[in-house]
Amino acid sequence: MLRSTILAAARSGRCRSLVEQLPPTRAIVDRFVAGDRLEDALAVGRDLVASGRSLTLDHLGEDTRDAAQAAATAEAYEKLLAALRETGLAEHAEVSVKLSAVGQFLPRDGERTALENARRICAAAADAGTTVTLDMEDHTTTDSTLSIARELRADFPWVGVVLQSYLRRTEADCRDFAGPGSRVRLCKGAYQEPASVAFQRREEVDRSYVRCLKVLMAGEGRPMVASHDPRLIAVAGQLAQWNGRSKDSFEFQMLHGIRPEEQLRLVAEGHTMRVYLPYGQEWYGYFMRRIAERPANLAFFLRALSSRN
Numbered sequence: 001m002l003r004s005t006i007l008a009a010a011r012s013g014r015c016r017s018l019v020e021q022l023p024p025t026r027a028i029v030d031r032f033v034a035g036d037r038l039e040d041a042l043a044v045g046r047d048l049v050a051s052g053r054s055l056t057l058d059h060l061g062e063d064t065r066d067a068a069q070a071a072a073t074a075e076a077y078e079k080l081l082a083a084l085r086e087t088g089l090a091e092h093a094e095v096s097v098k099l100s101a102v103g104q105f106l107p108r109d110g111e112r113t114a115l116e117n118a119r120r121i122c123a124a125a126a127d128a129g130t131t132v133t134l135d136m137e138d139h140t141t142t143d144s145t146l147s148i149a150r151e152l153r154a155d156f157p158w159v160g161v162v163l164q165s166y167l168r169r170t171e172a173d174c175r176d177f178a179g180p181g182s183r184v185r186l187c188k189g190a191y192q193e194p195a196s197v198a199f200q201r202r203e204e205v206d207r208s209y210v211r212c213l214k215v216l217m218a219g220e221g222r223p224m225v226a227s228h229d230p231r232l233i234a235v236a237g238q239l240a241q242w243n244g245r246s247k248d249s250f251e252f253q254m255l256h257g258i259r260p261e262e263q264l265r266l267v268a269e270g271h272t273m274r275v276y277l278p279y280g281q282e283w284y285g286y287f288m289r290r291i292a293e294r295p296a297n298l299a300f301f302l303r304a305l306s307s308r309n
């Protein structure tokens with residue numbers, strides 16, 4: 001109930017301006033977001049790489065209905081990728097892209113615009129010698145996102161996709177995407193979804209995660225285990241062993257600011273540990289999803305508010 005309310009607020013313009021103006025918000029946002037500027041992302045990214053972690057950088061933004069804004073986001077990614085190349089960070093850093101930020105929801109030709117903008121980003125990633133992973137948004141976008149991923153993979157076979165274990169369809173999608181060279185980031189899913197398409201109970205989502213992971217670990221691609229859940233991290237390690245996988249044939253991924261000690265423990269064990277590092281001014285939707293994931297975050301937020309009032 002609380003989660004649904006926060007996720008509904010994540011899509012509300014009125015809540016957005018309210019939360020953005022609250023004085024203590026910034027300090028809490030900073031836990032999850034590198035900063036507003038590209039330079040902030042590069043500075044935080046450099047420190048993470050120095051500690052042995054890899055990166056996937058996200059230029060924040062989503063749900064744009066404006067073609068010029070969609071093109072501007074593609075351009076921001078081109079600048080980011082040029083900077084990764086010039087600073088040498090590209091060896092350890094790729095990028096994550098939300099197709100709704102590059103045009104998927106435009107009323108006219110949304111899917112085509114998103115594909116063209118994503119192509120620009122992939123071409124810049126190829127120049128930088130790195131890769132792109134397409135984030136997954138709510139279930140109404142899944143077919144469109146997977147179809148764009150397939151088109152991109154014809155020219156850029158390293159394009160990765162995110163699949164969400166809370167969706168009932170995902171085990172089948174894992175089978176489709178477990179072929180040679182594929183890169184699948186498996187997460188639980190962060191949006192509000194109806195029972196007709198998504199498991200609602202935590203245990204069901206977790207069981208689905210294990211089933212999907214079994215498919216990916218037995219497959220020929222590179223599974224990217226995106227979870228902070230200690231039980232699922234342990235299961236991933238077991239499944240990798242049972243499938244005779246070496247440590248460099250799969251990776252763990254976590255969000256910036258969440259369980260940093262666990263991130264370092266996995267690095268110390270010799271695993272690839274990739275941190276999802278967002279930056280930019282459009283942090284509201286991303287931030288609200290992080291709050292919704294954990295009631296303790298909301299309590300912390302409310303305590304910070306009341307101590308300032």
Ligand code: FDA
Nearest residue numbers: 135136187188189190226227228229253254255276290293
């Ligand atoms: P779970 O929510 O059960 O958390 C396990 C533990 O992790 C908690 O007990 C807590 O200790 C810690 N934790 C988790 N979330 C926290 C938070 N917000 N604050 C503090 N502690 C927290 N989703 C999506 O729908 N589309 C996408 O494209 C992506 N992309 C993505 C990339 C990467 C690299 C990651 C790690 C995650 C995503 N997600 C996502 C988000 C994902 O779907 C999910 O909402 C979160 O990862 C939380 O789920 P966990 O698997 O961590 O388990």
